[in-house]
Amino acid sequence: MLGLDPLYILLIAIVVFLASYLLVSYLRESSTQKEEKGKLLTMKKCLSCNYVLSRPYEKEDYVGRKEGKCPRCSGDMMITAIYLEPPPQPQVTAPS
Amino acid sequence: MDGVQDWTSMLIAILILSSFILNFTDIPQKIQFTRYSSVVRRKLMELMEFEEEGRRKSIKYLKDMNLNNPKTLIDNYVDNFFMIFPVEREPTDIIRRLKHLLRTRDESVKRYVLDQVPNVSEVDRQKIEVLLELNSVLTYINKVVKHYYNLGVKFNDWIMMMQLALQINHIVRLAKAYKDAIDSFGVGAPIGDGAGALAARMLLDSVSAASEIAPETVLYETSLEGRKLYVIKAKGPGPTVGWPGEALEKLVERLECRISRVITIDAALKLESEKSGEVAYGVGAAIGDLGPEKIAMERIASKCSVPLDAVVVKMSNEEAINTMTKQIYEGVVRAADVVKNIILSKTKEGETVIVVGVGNTLGIE
Numbered sequence: 001m002l003g004l005d006p007l008y009i010l011l012i013a014i015v016v017f018l019a020s021y022l023l024v025s026y027l028r029e030s031s032t033q034k035e036e037k038g039k040l041l042t043m044k045k046c047l048s049c050n051y052v053l054s055r056p057y058e059k060e061d062y063v064g065r066k067e068g069k070c071p072r073c074s075g076d077m078m079i080t081a082i083y084l085e086p087p088p089q090p091q092v093t094a095p096s
Numbered sequence: 097m098d099g100v101q102d103w104t105s106m107l108i109a110i111l112i113l114s115s116f117i118l119n120f121t122d123i124p125q126k127i128q129f130t131r132y133s134s135v136v137r138r139k140l141m142e143l144m145e146f147e148e149e150g151r152r153k154s155i156k157y158l159k160d161m162n163l164n165n166p167k168t169l170i171d172n173y174v175d176n177f178f179m180i181f182p183v184e185r186e187p188t189d190i191i192r193r194l195k196h197l198l199r200t201r202d203e204s205v206k207r208y209v210l211d212q213v214p215n216v217s218e219v220d221r222q223k224i225e226v227l228l229e230l231n232s233v234l235t236y237i238n239k240v241v242k243h244y245y246n247l248g249v250k251f252n253d254w255i256m257m258m259q260l261a262l263q264i265n266h267i268v269r270l271a272k273a274y275k276d277a278i279d280s281f282g283v284g285a286p287i288g289d290g291a292g293a294l295a296a297r298m299l300l301d302s303v304s305a306a307s308e309i310a311p312e313t314v315l316y317e318t319s320l321e322g323r324k325l326y327v328i329k330a331k332g333p334g335p336t337v338g339w340p341g342e343a344l345e346k347l348v349e350r351l352e353c354r355i356s357r358v359i360t361i362d363a364a365l366k367l368e369s370e371k372s373g374e375v376a377y378g379v380g381a382a383i384g385d386l387g388p389e390k391i392a393m394e395r396i397a398s399k400c401s402v403p404l405d406a407v408v409v410k411m412s413n414e415e416a417i418n419t420m421t422k423q424i425y426e427g428v429v430r431a432a433d434v435v436k437n438i439i440l441s442k443t444k445e446g447e448t449v450i451v452v453g454v455g456n457t458l459g460i461e
């Protein structure tokens with residue numbers, strides 16, 4: 001007999017479905033991707049000519065701290081912003 | 097051939113049996129109970145890891161501040177320093193009672209830290225207080241989840257277990273935000289909740305001098321295109337929110353109501369469909385305290401019948417207590433522009449405006 005019993009086929013289909021369902025839900029559960037934190041940047045602004053410099057955040061930095069001289073006009077510089085620059089998004093190639 | 101016949105009768109028997117099991121026994125519920133409780137158990141492990149990791153990191157940050165015994169400092173804090181809310185059935189003077197309790201608690205936490213760590217700087221003291229609080233929250237979340245899990249197991253309550261299993265992902269997300277916040281506060285860069293304070297600061301020029309008008313709250317005087325501008329914010333760069341309501345009250349009384357506008361700026365919780373860093377404006381007091389500060393602002397504004405504006409920068413719960421992202425920073429810049437626009441379009445030259453930057457001033461002087 002070539003044709004299997006239809007009930008066998010049904011049973012096999014159910015078992016295969018259940019097994020793949022469990023496998024997929026297990027894989028989805030365990031694949032928690034590592035999240036990237038990004039870079040913490042400090043922005044300094046010249047108080048006289050508004051020249052802006054950025055550098056990596058250092059401990060003890062805070063917004064409003066006067067720090068260093070402006071490379072352009074040697075005026076006082078002040079930290080005006082500190083924020084987390086998001087990590088570069090993975091390049092998604094557009095379908096051509 | 098009777099093969100098919102056999103299979104059919106067997107299938108019918110199985111169907112009848114399983115329908116009996118499904119309808120007249122608790123077996124499906126028992127199976128579900130086992131499944132849901134295993135989900136909760138797994139997540140509970142995660143929560144316990146968060147608590148331990150948070151503890152470990154806090155100890156590291158406290159050691160960096162030259163504390164000798166950070167572990168006992170944390171252990172003696174967690175579970176203590178709770179606050180019992182005032183009676184609400186009798187609402188007379190409830191705000192005064194709440195304010196009193198809040199300040200008493202603040203004072204006792206401050207006293208506790210100062211007793212354990214004398215000679216600590218103000219900024220470090222505030223940091224220690226926040227780290228203690230975060231550890232306390234993580235422990236509390238953990239305990240509540242364990243409580244419901246244990247109750248569910250004890251009484252075989254599959255509905256409770258199911259509810260817990262469905263909510264546990266939100267809870268874990270919240271706990272993770274608190275755990276990550278330990279890093280943010282340890283590092284000391286501005287957090288999302290600092291949006292209001294940072295936006296208010298952007299209105300100042302470098303020469304404005306600050307004076308402390310209320311505990312941990314400062315006042316700057318400056319001007320913007322002919323308008324006199326008073327800016328109130330918490331005193332940075334330590335992590336504190338100050339008492340902006342009390343400060344506003346004092347300032348308005350000092351100016352004898354001679355002001356033409358009060359503008360509050362704060363971070364606000366976004367809805368899931370909204371983008372982080374969106375700016376919106378409206379009326380009212382933009383502040384998310386338990387009541388005393390907000391009501392102080394509303395009362396003083398209505399007493400002097402001064403328009404009260406609100407400008408908010410939207411963000412999620414997690415973003416509010418973690419290091420400020422670029423997206424939110426850009427929102428802060430826009431919020432400062434919105435405030436400037438309000439001042440320029442709704443007040444005339446020579447008038448006085450008060451701007452209140454509400455929020456945590458970690459990393460923002």
Ligand SMILES: [Zn+2]
Nearest residue numbers: 046049070073
């Ligand atoms: Zn310059």
